[in-house]
Amino acid sequence: MAEDxxxxxxxxxxxxxxDAGQQREASRLGMWAFLSTEILFFGAVFVAYAVYRxxxxxxxxxxxxxxxWYLGAINTAVLLLSSFFMALGVHASELGQNSRxxxxxxxxxxxxxxxxxxxxxxxxxxYEDGLVPGASFRMEPPPEEAGSGFARAVKSFExxxxxxxxxxxxxxxxxxxxxxxxxxxxxxxxxHATHMVIGxxxxxxxxxxxxxxxxxxxxNNPVEITxxxxxxxxxxxxxxxxxxxxxxxP
Amino acid sequence: xxxxxxxxxxxxxxxxxxxxxxxxxTVRSWLLTKDHxxxxxxxxxxxxxxxxxxxxxxTIMRVHLLAxxxxxxxxxxxxxxxxxxxxxxxxxxxxxxxxTTMGNFLIPLMIGARDLAFPKLNLASWYLFMAAGFFILLxxxxxxxxxxxxxxxxxxxxxxxxxxxxxxxAIFINGxxxxxxxxxxxxxxxxxxxxxxxxxxxxxxxxxxYATSLxxxxxxxxxxxxxxxxxxxRVFKVGIFDPAIGGDPVLMQHLFWFYSHPAVYIMILPAFGxxxxxxxxxxxxRPFGYEFIAFSSLAIAxxxxxxxxxxxxxxxxxxxxxxxxxxxxxLVAVPSAIKVFNWTATxxxxxxxxxxxxLCALGFIGLFTLGGLTGVxxxxxxxxxxxxxxYFVIAHFHYIMVGGxxxxxxxxxxxxxxxxxxxxxNEWAGRIAAALIFLGFNLTFFPQFVLGYLGMPRRYxxxxxxxxxxxxxxxxxxxILAVGYALPFFYLLWSLRxxxxxxxxxxxxxxxxxxxxxxxxxxxxxxxxxxxxxxYAYYKLAPQGMAALGSVAAAEARETGGGES
Numbered sequence: 001m002a003e004d005x006x007x008x009x010x011x012x013x014x015x016x017x018x019d020a021g022q023q024r025e026a027s028r029l030g031m032w033a034f035l036s037t038e039i040l041f042f043g044a045v046f047v048a049y050a051v052y053r054x055x056x057x058x059x060x061x062x063x064x065x066x067x068x069w070y071l072g073a074i075n076t077a078v079l080l081l082s083s084f085f086m087a088l089g090v091h092a093s094e095l096g097q098n099s100r101x102x103x104x105x106x107x108x109x110x111x112x113x114x115x116x117x118x119x120x121x122x123x124x125x126x127y128e129d130g131l132v133p134g135a136s137f138r139m140e141p142p143p144e145e146a147g148s149g150f151a152r153a154v155k156s157f158e159x160x161x162x163x164x165x166x167x168x169x170x171x172x173x174x175x176x177x178x179x180x181x182x183x184x185x186x187x188x189x190x191x192h193a194t195h196m197v198i199g200x201x202x203x204x205x206x207x208x209x210x211x212x213x214x215x216x217x218x219x220n221n222p223v224e225i226t227x228x229x230x231x232x233x234x235x236x237x238x239x240x241x242x243x244x245x246x247x248x249x250p
Numbered sequence: 251x252x253x254x255x256x257x258x259x260x261x262x263x264x265x266x267x268x269x270x271x272x273x274x275x276t277v278r279s280w281l282l283t284k285d286h287x288x289x290x291x292x293x294x295x296x297x298x299x300x301x302x303x304x305x306x307x308x309t310i311m312r313v314h315l316l317a318x319x320x321x322x323x324x325x326x327x328x329x330x331x332x333x334x335x336x337x338x339x340x341x342x343x344x345x346x347x348x349x350t351t352m353g354n355f356l357i358p359l360m361i362g363a364r365d366l367a368f369p370k371l372n373l374a375s376w377y378l379f380m381a382a383g384f385f386i387l388l389x390x391x392x393x394x395x396x397x398x399x400x401x402x403x404x405x406x407x408x409x410x411x412x413x414x415x416x417x418x419x420a421i422f423i424n425g426x427x428x429x430x431x432x433x434x435x436x437x438x439x440x441x442x443x444x445x446x447x448x449x450x451x452x453x454x455x456x457x458x459x460y461a462t463s464l465x466x467x468x469x470x471x472x473x474x475x476x477x478x479x480x481x482x483x484r485v486f487k488v489g490i491f492d493p494a495i496g497g498d499p500v501l502m503q504h505l506f507w508f509y510s511h512p513a514v515y516i517m518i519l520p521a522f523g524x525x526x527x528x529x530x531x532x533x534x535x536r537p538f539g540y541e542f543i544a545f546s547s548l549a550i551a552x553x554x555x556x557x558x559x560x561x562x563x564x565x566x567x568x569x570x571x572x573x574x575x576x577x578x579x580x581l582v583a584v585p586s587a588i589k590v591f592n593w594t595a596t597x598x599x600x601x602x603x604x605x606x607x608x609l610c611a612l613g614f615i616g617l618f619t620l621g622g623l624t625g626v627x628x629x630x631x632x633x634x635x636x637x638x639x640x641y642f643v644i645a646h647f648h649y650i651m652v653g654g655x656x657x658x659x660x661x662x663x664x665x666x667x668x669x670x671x672x673x674x675x676n677e678w679a680g681r682i683a684a685a686l687i688f689l690g691f692n693l694t695f696f697p698q699f700v701l702g703y704l705g706m707p708r709r710y711x712x713x714x715x716x717x718x719x720x721x722x723x724x725x726x727x728x729x730i731l732a733v734g735y736a737l738p739f740f741y742l743l744w745s746l747r748x749x750x751x752x753x754x755x756x757x758x759x760x761x762x763x764x765x766x767x768x769x770x771x772x773x774x775x776x777x778x779x780x781x782x783x784x785x786y787a788y789y790k791l792a793p794q795g796m797a798a799l800g801s802v803a804a805a806e807a808r809e810t811g812g813g814e815s
Contacts, residue, residue, distance in 0.1 A: 014369075016363065016365035029440055030434075030437045033433045033437060037471045040471040040472050044505055045475055048501060052498070055498075133488040179488065179489070179496075180490070183482075183486075
């Protein structure tokens with residue numbers, strides 16, 4: 001390498017590759033192969049969920065009714081918007097516009113974190129409701145006046161937006177199959193949230209790298225493949241939201 | 251490296267270029283290496299260690315079964331022994347065996363690349379493997395697991411108070427190591443081929459590893475999540491697979507076998523690749539029907555995803571599902587048979603040389619055929635009900651995995667040992683070991699076909715006295731097999747110091763890996779080669795051609811001392 005002139009692009013090609021094109025092709029294909037692994041990873045839980053949902057449709061519907069559909073809907077919007085900014089970020093990196101890239105990455109991080117915050121709020125409310133499976137699961141829904149002030153406020157908000165007449169919105173006694181629905185709810189959204197946390201960590205690394213001017217129009221592979229990952233995690237939610245929250249009507 | 255006997259004075263006339271082995275010597279240079287060849291050796295040490303542990307478990311079981319009432323251990327200990335034997339041999343030896351050692355070492359060399367596409371991921375995969383190994387050994391030392399390697403519920407939920415969660419965690423982590431290896435191979439074979447290395451000039455070893463990698467990437471995550479669910483069920487006491495609390499144990503079996511049947515192809519497809527290389531080299535012929543061998547690997551990988559429920563014919567699945575899975579299982583025999591026919595046709599009118607690797611390859615063809623044909627018998631609904639969960643099944647899959655994969659692993663190890671180390675082992679020791687493995691294997695497992703057909707169930711620590719003669723035969727065979735496995739350990743280590751220098755191409759084989767020095771330099775090739783012909787141009791090797799390919803370069807290497815230091 002001694003006689004070669006080290007241009008910035010040149011130094012970014014790892015030693016095993018011949019040129020930047022080969023490296024780009026490899027990192028893209030690597031991410032797609034990884035995402036195919038991820039599809040099968042999520043796929044197995046989706047299959048298990050489908051099997052049990054078809055076996056106990058009423059209990060699972062009951063479970064769906066207990067979820068906060070409006071929080072799920074807000075989260076869907078938040079996540080789709082984050083994907084939009086991610087796409088803008090990838091586009092900016094292709095054009096070599098570093099400050100625009102950083103701005104869009106930060107917006108993506110903020111929206112991703114907002115998603116996690118809303119998700120955590122949901123988990124908290126479900127815990128207050130005795131919906132967490134295992135030892136703390138309560139077969140009888142807790143009374144309206146129980147729980148923290150925040151949980152009570154959410155309850156009264158729900159009554160306000162409910163179309164059912166007052167007193168008719170009573171939730172029936174819970175069943176074991178409904179507990180199983182909650183098991184799958186927590187596993188599926190939990191794995192998804194873990195992926196979000198990893199995604200946000202990756203985005204933070206990208207911001208750090210972009211600040212140090214690591215990317216250019218000639219080299220933006222990490223931005224591009226992190227974008228693919230982010231969109232994938234987003235797409236998983238697009239399937240999770242309807243099958244968990246929206247299958248409510250008989 | 252060896253010192254020259256008689257302490258000749260060192261003459262610094264010629265400085266041999268450093269090989270991947272002596273480019274650096276520190277522990278750090280090994281533990282943080284990103285060189286695919288060094289990582290292959292790290293894996294080689296690790297899986298040899300696990301093979302020994304799995305082997306010890308098997309030995310104790312075979313000795314125990316010498317007497318109908320059992321000789322050595324209690325019921326519970328016996329359960330833990332077969333579980334550990336299965337778990338360690340499947341996930342810590344067979345699945346990584348050929349891909350992570352020979353695949354890691356050879357794929358970049360064979361396609362003319364400097365390394366795999368993602369060297370850091372490759373190293374990460376070894377660390378994940380070691381982390382998984384740590385947890386499985388921890389589970390073993392704390393008291394073991396008694397569920398059987400399949401972790402069926404409720405064995406793995408309510409009925410077990412052993413270290414199931416720890417074992418499941420180990421296999422979960424191990425799965426990601428396997429995924430990273432597969433992902434690396436797919437990307438490497440797609441994007442890193444040297445100029446002129448078209449898909450149909452790829453060695454068949456690469457084709458079979460490509461097919462293996464597809465299975466690794468697509469099946470392993472399903473196992474990971476299934477075992478994660480088993481672990482969650484145990485830890486949080488919620489009903490996922492345990493029927494007592496609302497779970498469905500048959501669903502667990504479906505998900506488990508969705509991985510674990512394709513996993514059989516993760517174990518056998520790389521062996522096919524090794525055997526394709528060995529048969530062509532030692533017949534001095536191009537393989538008969540290259541394209542058919544290449545595509546049959548892909549066909550096996552694909553059909554292999556559609557046969558899983560043939561493990562569940564007695565698990566109350568619908569009879570129509572049973573018929574469909576039975577038919578699909580017959581279908582997977584077709585590409586497997588194509589391979590066997592093609593290897594046999596390659597031998598026809600070839601100049602067959604019976605060196606150690608070829609003895610292994612021929613043993614493989616015979617034993618794999620037996621294992622495959624009994625597999626077709628087991629795919630038949632009626633027959634399977636008769637022998638389900640008996641020693642017939644044990645014998646069948648050991649013919650595939652031990653008679654097939656492990657013998658191919660040893661064949662490949664002997665074939666590429668000179669490339670990996672630069673030294674030749676003692677050929678006669680190798681032949682004796684290959685013969686002992688073949689004979690010992692058959693004596694161990696053929697009686698188990700009879701035992702199973704007569705009705706001896708698997709996983710029992712005792713049996714009726716009339717089965718004793720077959721069990722004694724089997725144990726006798728196992729002791730021969732153990733000697734056969736132990737021998738290479740000694741003469742291969744011996745060869746590291748005292749073996750004859752191999753030179754670049756001791757077998758006069760075609761293929762890019764033989765055109766670089768042995769052991770190869772850190773970056774594999776001084777200059778990335780340009781490929782102008784197929785991988786198996788043996789027909790070109792008239793005697794003078796052979797000299798040009800192998801002996802001259804070998805002689806040169808010997809003259810210069812081949813990297814003596």
